[in-house]
Amino acid sequence: MSTVIQHIETLLVDLPTIRPHKLSMTTMACQTMVIVRMRHSDGIEGLGEGTTIGGLAYGPESPESIKRNIDTYLAPLLVGQPSNNVHQLRARLNRHARGNMIAKSALETALLDAQGKRLGLSVAELLGGVRQDHLPVLWTLASGDTAKDIDEAMLRLEQRRHCDFKLKIGANPVDQDVRHVAAIKEALGDRASVRVDVNQAWDESTAVRGIQVLQDAGIELIEQPISAREHAGLVRLANRFNVPMLADEAVQDARDGLDLVCGGFSGAFALKIAKSGGIYGVLELAHVAQAAGIGLYGGTLLEGTIGTAASLHAWATLPAMAWGTEMFGPLLLQDDIVVTPLNYTEFGVELPQGAGLGITLDEDKLAHYSRK
Numbered sequence: 001m002s003t004v005i006q007h008i009e010t011l012l013v014d015l016p017t018i019r020p021h022k023l024s025m026t027t028m029a030c031q032t033m034v035i036v037r038m039r040h041s042d043g044i045e046g047l048g049e050g051t052t053i054g055g056l057a058y059g060p061e062s063p064e065s066i067k068r069n070i071d072t073y074l075a076p077l078l079v080g081q082p083s084n085n086v087h088q089l090r091a092r093l094n095r096h097a098r099g100n101m102i103a104k105s106a107l108e109t110a111l112l113d114a115q116g117k118r119l120g121l122s123v124a125e126l127l128g129g130v131r132q133d134h135l136p137v138l139w140t141l142a143s144g145d146t147a148k149d150i151d152e153a154m155l156r157l158e159q160r161r162h163c164d165f166k167l168k169i170g171a172n173p174v175d176q177d178v179r180h181v182a183a184i185k186e187a188l189g190d191r192a193s194v195r196v197d198v199n200q201a202w203d204e205s206t207a208v209r210g211i212q213v214l215q216d217a218g219i220e221l222i223e224q225p226i227s228a229r230e231h232a233g234l235v236r237l238a239n240r241f242n243v244p245m246l247a248d249e250a251v252q253d254a255r256d257g258l259d260l261v262c263g264g265f266s267g268a269f270a271l272k273i274a275k276s277g278g279i280y281g282v283l284e285l286a287h288v289a290q291a292a293g294i295g296l297y298g299g300t301l302l303e304g305t306i307g308t309a310a311s312l313h314a315w316a317t318l319p320a321m322a323w324g325t326e327m328f329g330p331l332l333l334q335d336d337i338v339v340t341p342l343n344y345t346e347f348g349v350e351l352p353q354g355a356g357l358g359i360t361l362d363e364d365k366l367a368h369y370s371r372k
Helices: 063-078 086-096 101-119 146-158 174-191 204-216 231-240 254-262 279-292 305-315 363-369
Strands: 005-022 027-040 045-051 134-136 139-141 164-168 193-197 245-247 267-271 295-298 348-350
Touching: 005 063, 005 363, 027 063, 027 101, 027 305, 045 063, 045 101, 045 305, 063 086, 063 101, 086 101, 086 279, 101 279, 101 305, 139 146, 146 164, 146 174, 164 174, 174 193, 174 204, 204 231, 231 245, 231 254, 254 279, 267 279, 279 295, 279 305
Parallel strands: 139 164, 164 193, 245 267, 267 295
Antiparallel strands: 005 027, 027 045, 134 348
């Protein structure tokens, strides 16, 4: 008899951050992860994670809704089904449930983790093999204080942990934000690359004014300066400036990517397994970008170690990414719920080794931080 999915458990896990993390839409002092434990009839357990930013501040899914929708609607679609045909199970979820991309990503990750463990292969090997096992990782400077951000960047450079930095802007008046960014770039000079993420906070006219100053200051990449819905505006900004635009919220899946490419967009796409509904969906988007000559960037929703590992296995199957990755989520947290944390070294992170994701839960830490 074939192995079937027997039980799916979800847990809300609250982990405090090492410092307040300021974005245009919220300031985070804690990250809540939805941890999926998927048990199969052969005794194997697959792990998954669904994480978003700031409750409902970032998008339509919150940690609480992710858990409730998995428990109520998605898990019953999977329990009792054969374990090994991930494509068929993805199709079943998509046929019966709209949206809920983060929840679906968490379930797909658990399916792939279990299948890898079953076959003795890593998730990257299940996807075709590893092309890079050490991936560059930038660090986000998001205290909002210029002097603190400069000191933090200098420390990361000395530690050889990060040499690329991103600043979250958009919460303040544009002139204040660009002065803050320019001061940090001037302090770091040629020692580091500096990018910004506006998180859709500007309208197009504000973006024109702000981007010009940022370009003159030597900023290397501008992420999602305007609303995700404004594809034509993003194309105009990409064509107007020399500094590349990075489409993030504007490009959820392969169809969005194709729309932007056909519209004349040049720049880069931010890949996130959560917004694309899982690893297979995000790789479809990556392949569209590669065919069109669009640069790739490995993005995050500030996942913990499980979600970060899942992303790393996906990025490891791709050629070197033109803009690197931002898989620093676990470093932003004060503690972890896994036995062996990811190894961040030499301005990047090592792909975890072993079957599946290569991650083992620390049951005591998990129990401690799980929401009661």
